[in-house]
Amino acid sequence: MYRKSLSYPYLLWAAAFIIIPLLFIVYYGLTDRTGAFTLENLAAIATAEHSKALFLSLGLSFLSTAICLLLAYPLALILSGSRLGRSGFVIFLFILPMWMNFLLRTLAWVVLLDTNGVLDSLFKLMGLPRFKIINTPAAIVFGMVYDFLPFMILPIYNVISKIDKNVVNAARDLGASSFQTLYKIIFPLSLPGVISGITMVFIPSLTTFVISTLLGGGKILLIGNVIEQEFMKGTSWHVGSGLSLVLMLFIIGSMVLSSKYDNGEGNVL
Amino acid sequence: MGNRLIELQNITKIYDGHKVLDDLNLYFNENKFLTLLGPSGCGKTTTLRILGGFETPDEGRVIFGGEDITSLPPNKRQLNTVFQKYALFTHMNIAENIAFGLKISGKSKAYIDDKIKYALKLVNLEGYEKRMPDSLSGGQQQRIAIARAIVNEPKILLLDEPLGALDLKLRQEMQYELIRMKNELGITFIYVTHDQEEALTMSDTIVVMNQGYIQQIGTPEDIYNEPTNAFVADFIGDxxxxxxxxxxxxxxxxxxxxxxxxxxxxxxxxxxxxxxxxxxxxxxxxxxxxxxxxxxxxxxxxxxxxxxxxxxxxxxxxxxxxxxxxxxxxxxxxxxxxxxxxxxxxxxxxxxxxxxx
Structure with a gap:
């Protein structure tokens, strides 16, 4: 047993940098410029522009999370079963981009996807049909998948590689084909990792404004951009906070939903 | 000699240039309790894994009921394995664990329910259907692992050091249990252990192995009283x-x-x-x-x-x-x-x- 007093610095930290700022957001979100209580800031989400941004955010986050899952699961499965994966080298390769600055990585995609950018020029050179992807929702999904894929791979890989080989052997022994073993044993047992991965990709995707600003060319507004503008362009801290609170509800909702399927073993990161 | 149920012919298995099994020949008869006994690394577990289909031998053949099953995957073999650390499916309750093999082979619900009841009775765990594996003790989990294997009515049950993780008292109890179950089921048990006392207590026949070779095959009395070489004499008893x-x-x-x-x-x-x-x-x-x-x-x-x-x-x-x-x-x-x-x-x-x- 550690002495309780050892935890005080952390409690102080939590109070100063988590609880108090959160209370400020709640305060700003629930008051108007005069300081009077109002729900108008929350209701601001209902305006056409804002709700469109929210639903676009939800849609794109959902899509990028799904793509990440589809890419990450087979990879994690293959890596956990191969000597290559167990050595950790391939996993290391997938984590390597995370050593570089997040902005830099996203900017790199701007250079790659831009009209007359690297990919476009390459297509032109090879006489292939050219298509415009920069400044579209597709480019934003691209960026989200690229930036957040490691957060999907790691928890799933961790959980799958910890599954007892003999449990898999037992399923085969009892007559299950490799496919039956995958969906009756391996997948259910890996669910905690999948849930962790989904949470860790979905939430940053939902709140991002950097990816949409850079790859959406400032024309596509996600809810993160709307909130950013409310604060940075000096429109209204009150509306910005109100929208943040609404977004928070969605995040809390998604976490509650995922924790229902998670028996507590999966939070590996 | 008797009714050969399963036979290993000229089995050689090499891991990383090291011969784990070298030209091994062995057969197992019906309704016998056979033990592969030896120190770790003697090839006994590899032999069991080759029988179960989890390893393919580099040379040699596995014959089951007159057919070559060397390259048959585990799910197509008429034998079941009880693994060392139980290997229960932790996301399923006891009934679902036991029903796993039966559901895959498409048995009716009534048949499956009957089998679950019968198997739980056989392993003395009646009424445990709805429990989760994590809530059972090691000994109980091992019984469930046995129940899960035997409901599929295998011709042979392979047991890979199933009592290794249990404490001494429980281990001795389970030895008698296993003999009783084997007699009740009337099938062949092939049991792998490094514990000579376990082997002497339960077996009809003991196969003593070392470094990939069979040192001696015989009844517990033969092995104990008439060891063929110094290794067997030293390994079995003082x-x-x-x-x-x-x-x-x-x-x-x-x-x-x-x-x-x-x-x-x-x-x-x-x-x-x-x-x-x-x-x-x-x-x-x-x-x-x-x-x-x-x-x-x-x-x-x-x-x-x-x-x-x-x-x-x-x-x-x-x-x-x-x-x-x-x-x-x-x-x-x-x-x-x-x-x-x-x-x-x-x-x-x-x-x-x-x-x-």
Whole structure:
């Protein structure tokens, strides 16, 4: 047993940098410029522009999370079963981009996807049909998948590689084909990792404004951009906070939903 | 010989350039309790995995009911395995665990329910259907693992050190349970263990293995009383193993002392290994036996005393219910019937086997 007093610095930290700022957001979100209580800031989400941004955010986050899952699961499965994966080298390769600055990585995609950018020029050179992807929702999904894929791979890989080989052997022994073993044993047992991965990709995707600003060319507004503008362009801290609170509800909702399927073993990161 | 159920022919398995099994030939009959016994790394688990289909031999064939099943995957084989650490499906309750194989083979719900009831009764865990594996003790989980395997009515049940993780008392209980289950089911159990006591208690036949070779096959009595080489003698129970010379039939020379024995056919002046079990060494008044010695160590073991007697410059391990204090002069006598003569290892491989122990 550690002495309780050892935890005080952390409690102080939590109070100063988590609880108090959160209370400020709640305060700003629930008051108007005069300081009077109002729900108008929350209701601001209902305006056409804002709700469109929210639903676009939800849609794109959902899509990028799904793509990440589809890419990450087979990879994690293959890596956990191969000597290559167990050595950790391939996993290391997938984590390597995370050593570089997040902005830099996203900017790199701007250079790659831009009209007359690297990919476009390459297509032109090879006489292939050219298509415009920069400044579209597709480019934003691209960026989200690229930036957040490691957060999907790691928890799933961790959980799958910890599954007892003999449990898999037992399923085969009892007559299950490799496919039956995958969906009756391996997948259910890996669910905690999948849930962790989904949470860790979905939430940053939902709140991002950097990816949409850079790859959406400032024309596509996600809810993160709307909130950013409310604060940075000096429109209204009150509306910005109100929208943040609404977004928070969605995040809390998604976490509650995922924790229902998670028996507590999966939070590996 | 009997009804051969499954047969291994000329099996060789190599891991990283190291021969784990070398030209192994072995067959198993119906309705027998067979044990593969040996130290870790002797190839016993690899043999079991080849039978179960989890490993493919580099050479040789596996024959089951007259058919070659060497390359058949585990799910197509009519045998089931009980794994060392239970390997239960932790996301399913007990009933679902037991039903797993039956559901895959498309059995009716009524049939499955009956089977679950029967299997739980067999392993003495009636009423556990809705429990989760995590909420059971190690011994209970192992019983469920057995139940899950036997509901599929395999011809052979493979058991990979299933009692290894249990404590001593539970292990002894489970040994009797396993014998009862085997008799009730009337199928062949192939059991892998490094525990010689387990092997002696449960088996109809024991296969002693070391370094990829079969050292001896026989009943527990054969293996214990008539070990074919020093490795088997040393691995099964305690023993005194001395170098000796077979002077002629029924006469062996150990350290210059002549002992009468009952073995014949070794020829004249042939170097041999002599095995004498510690419980077969009889101590008496000095001068009344074949040779004299002095008690150098004494330990109380419960059922008997274990003593070391120095005679002819050698330590003799002795087990007796009669205590002789340290320093006492005693005589040593061995009944000729209890002296077991073995050929010296011939090949370098076998030599290594002995040195390794």
């Amino acid at each position: 023993s005194n193993i001395f170098p000796g010379t077979m002077l002629e039939d029924k006469v062996v020379d150990i350290f210059g002392i002549i002992f009468p024995c009952v073995d014949t056919g070794f020829g004249r002046n042939r170097p041999v290994d002599v095995v004498i079990r510690p419980e077969d060494v009889e101590l008496g008044e000095p001068g009344c036996g074949t040779l004299d010695g002095v008690v150098s160590h004494l330990i109380f073991k419960g059922v008997h005393y274990e003593m070391e007697v120095t005679a002819c410059g050698q330590e003799w391990l002795v087990q007796s219910t009669k205590m002789h204090p340290v320093g006492q002069k005693v005589s040593i006598r061995v009944d000729p019937f209890n002296i077991q003569i073995m050929n010296k290892p011939e090949s370098e491989d076998e030599e290594a086997v002995v040195l390794d122990v």
